[in-house]
């Protein structure tokens with residue numbers, strides 16, 4: 577039981593209800609390990625083979641990651657990330673594997689209009705641009721301008737042209753109604769799936785802050801869903817493992833939105849045990865997949881909706 581005490585009781589309770597004791601202990605052990613560093617290769621600038629060779633020549637060990645043909649995991653200490661070969665050239669971005677899965681679930685196509693409603697600092701926006709071959713239009717919205725500056729820097733470093741930035745609250749944008757082929761809502765959340773990356777994160781949130789986040793998430797989902805054209809797609813994602821911010825947000829939305837349904841992805845590979853929810857949403861438990869905790873679901877607006 578010792579390892580459980582390194583997390584607040586209410587968080588342990590949330591996990592015990594979903595996992596049982598033995599699995600919760602494994603999750604806590606995983607969350608107490610040092611975080612791994614994954615790279616997402618920018619295929620518009622280089623190839624995974626070229627990055628592997630450059631890193632190995634600099635003495636950095638890497639391995640490939642199942643399910644993700646453009647991803648590498650750094651093995652052991654790599655020193656300063658920004659000094660590694662290929663960083664300044666825009667060959668790659670640091671992004672955990674589970675966050676990379678979100679872009680694949682969205683599955684954006686060249687020439688489409690995509691709205692990234694909570695975009696900064698742009699890990700997923702830049703992935704979307706790469707997946708679209710930098711062809712099409714991506715509206716990157718966020719209410720935090722300091723984080724949007726980071727997004728601007730990242731897209732310049734990666735030499736991406738298709739991203740247009742909007743500062744503001746995505747619950748109040750009115751100019752995007754029925755304009756997007758796809759919307760990504762990577763919602764603000766309690767971050768219970770990434771606590772190993774932020775030393776203070778496990779103490780920062782409370783049950784009350786989770787309740788407030790859940791309300792914000794539902795408001796964001798309700799409004800940003802209106803951005804999607806009939807027949808289009810919305811992916812909702814968080815890096816938390818709290819049902820009140822995930823399953824319950826989606827269930828509440830679907831209950832009042834008859835023109836929306838969950839869609840199982842085709843042509844997208846996700847780790848098996850993360851795919852296996854009967855409801856169709858994906859939950860990445862870190863200790864099972866060896867990647868950050870994530871929740872993601874693809875929703876489709878039916879063709880006959882306005």
Ligand SMILES: C[S@@+](CC[C@H](N)C(=O)[O-])C[C@H]1O[C@@H](n2cnc3c(N)ncnc32)[C@H](O)[C@@H]1O
Nearest residue numbers: 694695696697698699700718719720745746762
């Ligand atoms: C999980 S982070 C997004 C991470 C980003 N998608 C990425 O992959 O780099 C959530 C973001 O939501 C933004 N945010 C929170 N509330 C918002 C709102 N009402 N409207 C727009 N952005 C919001 C925060 O500023 C934060 O940047």
